[in-house]
Amino acid sequence: MSRYTSATDADRAAMLERIGVESIDDLFETIPEGVRLGRALDLPPGRPEQEVFAHLRELASRNVSADDELSFLGAGMYDHYVPALVDSIITRSEFLTPYTPYQPEVSQGTLQVMFEYQTAISELTGLPVSNATLYEGPSALGAAGFLAYQHHRRTRFLISRGVHPHARETLRTMSAGWGIEVQEIPLRDGVTDAGALADALGDDVSAVFLAQPNFLGAVEDLEALVPAIKDCGAIAVCSCDPMTLGVLRPPGDFGVDIAVGEGQPLGNRLDYGGPSFGFFAATNAFLRKMPGRISGETVDADGRRGFVLTLQTREQHIRRERATSNITTAQTLNALAAIVYLSWLGRQGIVEIGELMLQRTAYARKALAAVEGVEPIHEQPVIREFAVRVDADVHDVIERCAAEGVNPGYPLGADYEEHEDGLLVAITEQRTRADIDRLAEVLGRAVAGARRARRPEEVTA
Amino acid sequence: MSLTETPQQRDRATTIYEKSQAGRRAFVAPELDVPHDPDALPERFRRTEPPRLPEIAEPEINRHFNRISKRNFDLDTGFYPLGSCTMKHNPKLHERVAALPGNARLHPAQDPKRAQGALQLMYELQGALAEIAGLPHVSLQPSAGSHGELAGVLLTRAFHEANGDQRHKVLTPDTAHGTNPATVTMAGYEVVKIGTDAQGGVDMDDLKANLDEDVACLMLTNPNTLGVFDENISEIAQLVHGVGATLYYDGANLNAVMGRARPGDMGFDIVHYNLHKTFTQPHGGGGPGAGPIAVSDRIEPYLPRPQVVKTDDGAYDLDFDRPKSIGRLRGFQGNYGVFVRSYAYILSLGGDGLQEASETAVLNANYLLARLKEDGIGEHLPVAFDRLCMHEFVLSGAPMKKNLGLRTTDLAKRLLDHGHHPPTVYFPLLVDEALLIEPTETETRETLDAFADAIADILREGAEDPEIARNAPYTTPVRRLDEAGAAKRPVIRQPLD
Numbered sequence: 011m012s013r014y015t016s017a018t019d020a021d022r023a024a025m026l027e028r029i030g031v032e033s034i035d036d037l038f039e040t041i042p043e044g045v046r047l048g049r050a051l052d053l054p055p056g057r058p059e060q061e062v063f064a065h066l067r068e069l070a071s072r073n074v075s076a077d078d079e080l081s082f083l084g085a086g087m088y089d090h091y092v093p094a095l096v097d098s099i100i101t102r103s104e105f106l107t108p109y110t111p112y113q114p115e116v117s118q119g120t121l122q123v124m125f126e127y128q129t130a131i132s133e134l135t136g137l138p139v140s141n142a143t144l145y146e147g148p149s150a151l152g153a154a155g156f157l158a159y160q161h162h163r164r165t166r167f168l169i170s171r172g173v174h175p176h177a178r179e180t181l182r183t184m185s186a187g188w189g190i191e192v193q194e195i196p197l198r199d200g201v202t203d204a205g206a207l208a209d210a211l212g213d214d215v216s217a218v219f220l221a222q223p224n225f226l227g228a229v230e231d232l233e234a235l236v237p238a239i240k241d242c243g244a245i246a247v248c249s250c251d252p253m254t255l256g257v258l259r260p261p262g263d264f265g266v267d268i269a270v271g272e273g274q275p276l277g278n279r280l281d282y283g284g285p286s287f288g289f290f291a292a293t294n295a296f297l298r299k300m301p302g303r304i305s306g307e308t309v310d311a312d313g314r315r316g317f318v319l320t321l322q323t324r325e326q327h328i329r330r331e332r333a334t335s336n337i338t339t340a341q342t343l344n345a346l347a348a349i350v351y352l353s354w355l356g357r358q359g360i361v362e363i364g365e366l367m368l369q370r371t372a373y374a375r376k377a378l379a380a381v382e383g384v385e386p387i388h389e390q391p392v393i394r395e396f397a398v399r400v401d402a403d404v405h406d407v408i409e410r411c412a413a414e415g416v417n418p419g420y421p422l423g424a425d426y427e428e429h430e431d432g433l434l435v436a437i438t439e440q441r442t443r444a445d446i447d448r449l450a451e452v453l454g455r456a457v458a459g460a461r462r463a464r465r466p467e468e469v470t471a
Numbered sequence: 472m473s474l475t476e477t478p479q480q481r482d483r484a485t486t487i488y489e490k491s492q493a494g495r496r497a498f499v500a501p502e503l504d505v506p507h508d509p510d511a512l513p514e515r516f517r518r519t520e521p522p523r524l525p526e527i528a529e530p531e532i533n534r535h536f537n538r539i540s541k542r543n544f545d546l547d548t549g550f551y552p553l554g555s556c557t558m559k560h561n562p563k564l565h566e567r568v569a570a571l572p573g574n575a576r577l578h579p580a581q582d583p584k585r586a587q588g589a590l591q592l593m594y595e596l597q598g599a600l601a602e603i604a605g606l607p608h609v610s611l612q613p614s615a616g617s618h619g620e621l622a623g624v625l626l627t628r629a630f631h632e633a634n635g636d637q638r639h640k641v642l643t644p645d646t647a648h649g650t651n652p653a654t655v656t657m658a659g660y661e662v663v664k665i666g667t668d669a670q671g672g673v674d675m676d677d678l679k680a681n682l683d684e685d686v687a688c689l690m691l692t693n694p695n696t697l698g699v700f701d702e703n704i705s706e707i708a709q710l711v712h713g714v715g716a717t718l719y720y721d722g723a724n725l726n727a728v729m730g731r732a733r734p735g736d737m738g739f740d741i742v743h744y745n746l747h748k749t750f751t752q753p754h755g756g757g758g759p760g761a762g763p764i765a766v767s768d769r770i771e772p773y774l775p776r777p778q779v780v781k782t783d784d785g786a787y788d789l790d791f792d793r794p795k796s797i798g799r800l801r802g803f804q805g806n807y808g809v810f811v812r813s814y815a816y817i818l819s820l821g822g823d824g825l826q827e828a829s830e831t832a833v834l835n836a837n838y839l840l841a842r843l844k845e846d847g848i849g850e851h852l853p854v855a856f857d858r859l860c861m862h863e864f865v866l867s868g869a870p871m872k873k874n875l876g877l878r879t880t881d882l883a884k885r886l887l888d889h890g891h892h893p894p895t896v897y898f899p900l901l902v903d904e905a906l907l908i909e910p911t912e913t914e915t916r917e918t919l920d921a922f923a924d925a926i927a928d929i930l931r932e933g934a935e936d937p938e939i940a941r942n943a944p945y946t947t948p949v950r951r952l953d954e955a956g957a958a959k960r961p962v963i964r965q966p967l968d
Contacts, residue, residue, distance in 0.1 A: 013819050013824055014560050014820075014828070014912070015827065015828065015831045015912045016914075016915040016916075017834065017915075021915075021916050022834065024916070025834055025837075025838040025916060026834070028838055028841050028842070029837045029859075030841070031837075034830050034833075034834060036859075037830075037833045038732075038830075038833065040700045040702060040858065040859060040861075041700050041702075041728070041732050042702050042705065044705055045704060045732050046732055047605075047730060047731055047732055047733055047736065050822055050823060050826070051602055051729070051730045051822030051823075051825060051826060052822065053599055053602055053821055053822030053825070054821055055821040055822065055823060055824075056818070056819055056820045056821030056823065056824040057819065057821065059564050062568075062815055062818045063564060063567065063568060065818065066568040066571070066592075066814075066815055067568070067573075069588035069589075069591060070568070070571040070573025070574050070588050070589075071573055072588030073574070073577045073585065073586050073587070073589050074577075074585035074586070075572050075575075075576035075577045075578075075581075076578055077576050078572075081578060083578045083580050083581065084580075085580050086579075086580075087579055087580070087803070089576075089578065095532060095533060097570075098533070099533070099536045099540070102537070102540045103545050104540035104541060104543040104545045104547075104548075105536075105540050105543065105545075105756055106545070106547075106566075106753040107545040107546035107547045107561055107753045108543050108544060108545045108551070108756050109546075109551070109558060109757060110754075110756070111756065111757065112895070112896075113883070113884075113887065113893055114949070114952050115884065115887055115944050115947040115948070115949055115950065115951065115952065116542075116543065116544035116887055116944075116947050117542075117543055117544065118484065118539065118542035118543070118949055119539040119540045119542040119543035119756075120757070122539050122542070123536075123756070125964070125965070126486055126487050126488070126965065128963055129486075129488060129964040129965040129967075130522075132964045133522035133523050133967075134522050134524075136522075138964070139963065140963075140964065142757075145614035145618060145801060146614065146801050146802055147802055148799065148801050148802040149614070149618070149801045156657060174802065176799055176801070176803065179798045179799040180799050180800060183625065183775070183797050183798035183799055183800055184621070184625075184657070184800070186625055186629070186659070186797065187657075187658045187659020187660065188659050189659070229512065229516050231516075233515065255518070256518065256522065257512065258512075258516055258517070258518060259516060259517065259518045259519075260518060260522070272802065279575045279576065279808075280575065280576055280577055280579065281577070281579075281806075281807050281808040282577040282578070282579050282586065282804060282808075283579030283802065283803030283805065283806075284614065284759070284801075284803065284805055284806035285614070285758070285759030285761075285806040285808050285809055287759075297961065303757060304961075304963050305963065306957040306958070306961050306962055306963045307962040307963075308953045308956050308957035308962075309953055309956070310949040310950040310951060310952050310953070311950040311951045311952075314480065314483060314484070314949050314950070315483050315949075316952045317484070317952075318952050318954050318957050320957040320958050321958055321961060322958070325649075326617070326648075326649035326652070326653035327649040327898070329649075329653070330649050330652040330653060330662075331652035331653060331655060331656045331662040332656070333649070333653040333656070335653065336617040336620065336621060336653035336656075336657055337615070337617050337618075338615070338649075338650055339617070339745075339747060339754075339757060339758040339759075339760045340615070340757055340758045340759075341755075341758045341759050342755050342756040342757035342758050343753070343755030343756060343758065344758070346755075346756070349487075350536060352525070353487055353497070353525045353527060353532045353535075354497045354498055354532060355497075355498045355524065356495075356496045356497060356525060356527065357521050357522065357523060357525070357526050358496055358498075358526070359496060359497075359498035359500065359524075360521065360522060360524055361518075361521045363498070365503075366501060366503060368511050368512055369503055369505050369508060369511060370504075370505050371511075372505075373505035373506065373508070391511065391513060408582070412582075412585070417578075417581075439500075442501070442504055443504040443505050444504075
C-alpha cells in the first residue's frame with residue numbers, strides 16, 4: 011500500500027485471484043521484455059506529508075514574492091487584490107475536482123459558471139460571443155491567428171510592436187506551418203504607427219493584431235486604426251486588458267472582430283505566470299469558428315432550464331482534423347475565479363477600480379518624470395502602466411532598488427532594443443500614493459547611484 | 472409541484488445576472504489618494520456605458536456560487552472512472568503548498584535571482600519527469616496535453632526543416648484522441664489515419680503501406696485508448712525511424728506504466744505528459760492542467776524557450792539564448808502552480824510509490840474488468856479486445872442495445888442515479904457503443920465492487936423494463952437535456968436587454 015492507495019496484501023491477493031493471475035508482474039506480461047524498465051526508477055523514496063510540506067515551504071521561501079517587496083512589476087500579469095470570497099469558492103470540491111462537463115445532468119454548476127463567465131466577457135469586450143477560456147493570453151492571440159488562417163487563406167499577418175512580446179513570439183511559433191509571413195508594425199510616439207500600418211495593409215493580409223493598452227502602457231486610438239483593417243477584408247484582433255474595460259471603450263465599439271487577452275488580473279493570483287486563463291470573444295460571424303468550449307442554455311426533459319456544452323461540432327473530439335482548435339482541457343477553474351471576482355467588483359466597481367488605476371498611473375508617471383535621470387518614453391494616455399527611460403544601466407538601477415525592498419518594474423531592453431534602458435512600471439489598486447512616492451524616492455537614489463558607478467567607465471572609454 | 476421533485480430540481484438555475492439589482496454592490500474601492508487629473512484620459516477613449524456586470528452584495532454572491540456548486544458531481548464525493556482522464560485522488564497538501572505566498576504571490580517577471588526556489592522546483596521536476604519517461608530533456612512550458620502535442624509536432628517540423636527536409640504527412644491511429652489529428656492540422660500537416668489490428672494494436676500492414684519519406688511523424692498512445700499495450704512497439708519505432716520520421720508519445724495513458732516501461736526506451740523521440748492526469752491535479756471542471764514535453768538529444772535544440780537551467784555556480788536561471796528554438800508557445804514560464812502540485816506528488820510517492828501507483832491502477836482496472844465479465848453483465852457489455860488490460864479498458868454496449876434495447880448513453884445516465892460518474896462514452900470511435908473505463912489506483916476494491924453491482928442492477932432492471940434507463944436520470948438537478956436544440960438556437964450568454 012503506497013500513498014493514496016488502499017489495496018492491502020489481502021485485497022491484492024483476492025483481486026489477483028479474481029483476475030486469474032498469480033502476480034502483479036503477470037498483469038504487465040503484455041509489455042515486451044525488450045522495453046521493460048527492469049530496474050527501479052532513479053528517484054528518491056517517498057516522504058511523509060510533513061516533510062514534503064517543509065521542503066516545499068523552504069523552496070517557496072527562497073522566492074521574493076509580491077508580499078516581500080514593494081512591486082511595480084506588470085508586463086502582462088498584475089498584482090491586484092484577490093478577495094477572500096474567490097479563494098473560498100474556487101477551493102470547493104464541487105468546483106475543484108470534477109472534469110470537463112461531459113455529463114451535463116451532473117455538471118450544471120460548472121456549465122452555469124461558464125455561461126455566466128461568457129456573459130461577463132461579452133459585456134467587457136462589447137462582442138456577442140465568448141468561449142469559456144483558452145490557456146492564457148499569448149496563446150489566445152495565437153488561436154485568433156489560427157482562426158484567421160482557416161477563415162481565409164491569406165498570406166500575411168500584421169502585428170503591432172505594441173502587442174506583448176510573448177504574444178508576438180507565440181504567434182510566430184504557432185504559425186510556423188501555415189505559410190503566413192508575420193510582419194511587425196512599428197510604434198511611433200509610443201503607439202502603433204498608423205501610417206506604417208496603412209502602407210503594410212493589402213488584400214493578402216489575413217489578420218491584424220493590436221493591443222489595448224499596448225505593452226508600453228499607451229492607450230491606442232483604435233478608432234483610427236481599425237477601419238483601414240476592415241477595408242482590406244482582414245480580421246481585426248485586439249488583445250486587451252480586462253481591468254481597463256470599465257473605463258476604456260471596448261474593442262467591440264470599434265469594429266474589432268476578435269478580442270483576446272490575459273485573464274489573470276480578474277481574480278487570479280500571480281502563481282509565477284500560471285495557471286491563469288485566456289479569454290476569446292468575437293462577432294457573431296465567427297460563432298461556429300470559435301476555439302474552445304462554449305456553454306449554452308437549453309431545457310431538460312421536464313422543461314427545466316439547464317446548460318450544456320454546445321456547438322461541439324467545432325471541436326476536436328467530433329471534428330478531429332477539421333476542428334477549429336485542438337484544445338480540450340482549458341482553464342475552467344480560473345474562469346470561475348474571474349466570474350466570482352467580476353461579480354464582487356460589480357458594474358460600478360469595474361469603473362471605480364479602472365478610474366483609480368487611471369489616476370494613480372497618471373500621478374505615478376508625473377512623479378517619476380520629476381526624478382532626475384528619469385523621463386517618460388511617450389506622452390500618450392496611460393491607464394495602468396507606463397514606460398520610462400532611466401539615464402543609467404537599468405539592471406543596475408533595478409538591483410539598487412531591490413536592495414531597498416522595491417521592485418521598480420520590468421526592464422524593456424530584452425524585448426525592445428530601442429529602449430535598452432527602458433522600465434515598464436505597473437500600478438494597481440494595491441499601490442497607494444505613499445507607495446508611489448516611495449518608488450520615486452528610491453528610484454531617484456538608485457539612478458543617481460548607478461550614474462555615479464557608470465562614470466569611471468565612461469571616463470576610461 | 473411533483474411529489475418527487477427535489478429541492479435542487481425546483482431551483483430553476485437563476486443566473487447571477489437575474490439576481491442583480493441596480494445599486495447593490497460588494498466592492499468597496501480604496502480612496503482616491505492622488506489629485507484628480509481630469510485630463511488623464513481624453514473623452515473619446517472613454518466608455519460611455521459601464522459593462523453590465525452583476526450588481527449584488529457579497530452574501531448573495533457567496534450563496535449563489537455555493538448553491539450552484541452543489542449541482543456538480545465531483546471526484547472528492549464519488550467514483551469518476553472517466554477513461555483517459557485519470558481521475559485519481561487530489562491530495563489536499565498540494566493546494567496548501569501551491570497557495571504559499573512564495574509561490575502564489577510570485578510575479579512571473581521576477582528576476583531569476585529572486586525566484587531561485589521556483590526555478591529549482593521546476594528544474595527538479597524536469598529531472599524527475601525525464602527519468603519517468605526515459606528521455607533526457609524536458610520543457611515544462613505547454614499548458615495542457617493538446618498544447619504539448621502542438622509543441623511536439625512543431626518540434627518535429629523544426630527538426631525536419633533544419634535537415635532541409637520538407638515533409639507533409641503525420642500518421643495517427645484510428646484509436647487516437649481527437650486532439651492528435653486536430654493538432655496535426657494546427658501544425659500545418661496533413662493527417663493520415665492508420666488502422667487497428669485484431670489485437671487492438673497498430674495495423675502493421677497499414678502502417679508499412681503508409682510510411683514513406685513524406686511522413687514527418689507517427690503519433691501514438693501506448694498503452695492506447697483501448698487500454699492495450701502495443702507489443703510491436705520496437706518494430707514500429709524501427710520502421711518510423713527508418714524513413715526519417717519522428718515518433719511521438721501522447722502521454723495521456725502514462726499512468727499505466729510508471730516504473731515498468733518508459734517511452735524513451737520504446738524509441739519515442741517526443742513525449743507529452745498530462746500533469747493533471749498522471750501527476751494528479753484537481754481537474755477544475757475542465758482545467759487548469761499542464762502538458763510538459765520530454766525529448767531526445769536530436770530534438771533538444773528546438774525546445775521552446777526559455778528553458779530552466781542550472782548554471783555552473785549552482786544557481787538556477789532561464790535560458791533564452793536558444794537560436795534553434797521553435798520559440799514560445801505561451802507567456803512566461805508555464806502553469807507553475809500546476810508544477811508545484813505535481814512536484815509535491817512526486818516527492819510524496821517517490822520512485823517506488825509511482826511504480827506502485829501504476830501497478831495498482833492496472834490491478835484495479837483488471838479487477839473491475841473481471842467483475843464486469845460476470846454472468847449478467849459480460850453478455851451485454853463484452854470487452855472490445857479480450858486480453859489483460861493496462862490501466863483502462865473498453866467495453867462495447869452493442870449487444871446491450873440489441874438484447875435490451877438500451878444504448879450506452881442510457882446506461883451512463885442510469886449510473887448517475889446510482890451515484891457514480893459514468894465512464895467515457897462513445898470513445899474510442901472504432902468500438903460500437905463504447906464505454907472507456909479507467910478506475911485509477913486510488914479507488915478501493917469496495918468502490919469497484921459497488922460500481923460493478925450498479926451496472927449489474929441496471930442491466931437486470933433493463934431486462935424487465937428498459938424504459939426506466941431510457942428516461943434516466945431522475946435524481947439529478949436536471950434530467951436529460953436538449954443538446955440538439957441548444958446547438959440549433961445557440962443562447963450562449965445571458966440576454967440583458
